[in-house]
């Protein structure tokens with residue numbers, strides 16, 4: 001695998017990351033990530049604790065809020081090395097979504113109250129944007145918040161809420177003014193999951209996991225101090241949130257990790273030298289290189305002051321296509337060995353998760369703005385069509 | 386010479402019966418209940434299916450069959466595929482078709498009677514690619530050595546017909562389940578399978594069934610492939626129809642998502658995938674009637690490559706167009722996707738079928 005960032009400083013930085021991971025990553029977690037097995041809360045939690053103690057848990061946060069002060073280039077390197085060494089990718093709902101929003105728009109009191117818990121992992125956040133009727137068309141959301149003394153009362157339901165079963169907080173988009181243009185009547189609120197009126201139904205996915213949930217909000221009280229910044233400005237904050245870390249959405253580290261796993265699996269299947277597979281893997285390596293080069297090119301333009309907007313949608317589209325293509329290749333290399341139910345006693349290592357990962361990763365082109373929506377954004381906002 | 390006759394009345398009758406059967410017995414909650422059972426438990430609807438004549442349908446009358454040609458049973462199998470049926474109909478058909486050719490008629494009739502009546506399940510068991518089950522003679526007995534790693538329908542089978550090599554020639558040996566070591570499990574689509582180890586199993590030399598130059602096994606293999614392809618074709622059609630309904634119903638941005646051109650193009654592609662699959666399936670089913678094994682192999686492999694490719698396209702599109710709903714366990718779509726993955730991974734890789742296609746030119 002060709003790495004593009006390999007200057008002397010880059011290499012020293014890589015060494016630093018490697019030493020830390022070697023000393024701190026729990027072997028059980030490492031083994032699960034290396035095999036593509038589903039991860040439990042504890043896998044995330046204990047890795048987050050290690051990163052937190054080292055001061056590396058929030059690569060993109062400013063130093064004054066607890067970030068490590070890394071450059072964008074260092075963040076890409078860290079991401080790549082961490083993936084390569086089979087660390088679990090931490091869920092981004094606190095660290096990449098609500099944390100940065102609170103830093104930018106939240107009150108001082110909110111920052112004081114929440115940022116440290118996001119860093120340490122003492123608080124686990126989930127994202128309550130999507131609703132049964134509001135997916136791609138998020139602005140059509142209908143969960144209502146009604147003004148009451150000292151705060152708001154929320155009623156409605158959210159869905160596809162990832163890891164809500166682990167979360168004690170959820171940040172929600174809610175409608176606070178039904179009379180105005182759709183985007184202008186939405187607010188963002190922070191809801192304590194233990195509040196009266198919050199309930200949850202797990203949704204089983206086709207790979208058998210239950211990583212998403214439906215959340216019901218039945219007349220849930222939210223005090224004024226848990227509203228993010230201004231009422232009816234939630235859409236602006238939501239858009240800012242989706243733009244966070246947008247140079248990372250190509251998922252280069254994730255793709256390289258997957259490519260490495262597919263290669264290992266080909267060897268395990270006795271097909272490491274099969275010309276068809278060797279060619280396919282080389283093709284994917286070049287695909288990843290193209291996305292990495294594009295990321296770096298956009299990044300240096302942005303650092304030189306060029307305004308980069310919706311162009312980054314291309315990173316999401318291609319990154320997810322590469323990852324989904326690789327899971328398919330992995331499954332085909334495994335062949336029938338990937339078919340036994342993974343709980344059964346007859347699984348064949350290391351192939352037991354290949355088909356499951358194919359199934360699970362269909363989500364990549366659906367969530368966070370589907371690839372159809374991303375192409376629409378590119379065509380509309382960048383190409384001017 | 387291939388004809389594209391419309392399905393006969395018999396074929397349509399079988400299909401309609403199957404569709405009704407599936408509607409009555411295979412709603413998702415009913416299916417979930419069946420999946421909760423241990424894999425080695427006898428599949429609940431097996432004897433009902435046998436009574437409907439489904440297993441006997443493709444066999445000649447002299448061995449207890451109904452004498453229908455493959456083209457006639459394809460619509461039935463499409464319906465069973467789309468219905469996500471868990472009973473091992475195709476593996477059992479494949480086994481029966483093999484035996485009907487390998488055994489003399491009267492023996493075949495006797496051997497098949499309890500199978501066709503639904504009294505018990507018998508399936509073929511083969512070694513992995515490059516690791517065949519081997520047979521050696523020891524006096525007047527034949528001893529087996531080897532493992533069949535994944536036998537579809539093997540979990541609740543009463544007996545296996547081990548496909549073994551004796552001095553380089555293929556033979557079939559019937560081994561009762563008690564005489565082998567059987568580990569039952571489910572595949573990711575829920576169907577029950579088994580890993581069967583034959584080490585130490587044996588039979589009298591006179592009971593080993595020679596396969597005249599591989600003719601019976603080859604035919605059975607092609608029959609099994611066409612059966613699985615019919616299931617695939619039924620599933621592609623079912624995914625297409627479910628997705629078409631969904632994009633007409635699901636509204637975003639104030640209109641059905643089927644009004645967006647990006648969605649329309651994907652639907653058009655799914656339609657193309659379905660039509661091609663149906664056509665290739667028909668070719669392969671007609672080719673099964675040919676006694677020219679090379680011609681048969683060539684068309685079956687061609688169909689297999691095309692239908693498996695189209696199944697992949699269709700399942701990706703179906704999930705994508707269902708959005709979040711598409712990745713859940715709550716709609717039939719997710720179950721169909723898993724079933725298609727399993728069907729297209731069994732029975733030989735894409736590369737192997739491309740090779741067989743080229744080699745039989």
Ligand SMILES: Cc1cc2nc3c(=O)[nH]c(=O)nc-3n(C[C@H](O)[C@H](O)[C@H](O)COP(=O)(O)OP(=O)(O)OC[C@H]3O[C@@H](n4cnc5c(N)ncnc54)[C@H](O)[C@@H]3O)c2cc1C
Pocket residue numbers: 126127128129130132134135136137159160161162212363366367368369370371372373376635637638642645646647648705706707708709710712
């Ligand atoms: C595993 C998973 C985890 C998720 N986690 C979260 C979470 O934690 N929090 C959260 O808030 N949400 C989450 N989501 C929700 C996710 O963001 C939505 O699924 C996504 O926005 C798509 O919405 P939808 O599922 O309603 O599909 P729909 O919007 O109904 O889309 C269905 C299909 O129509 C297409 N389509 C829609 N509009 C157009 C158009 N204008 N032009 C062309 N094509 C169009 C889509 O691309 C898609 O293929 C998650 C989803 C999944 C699958």
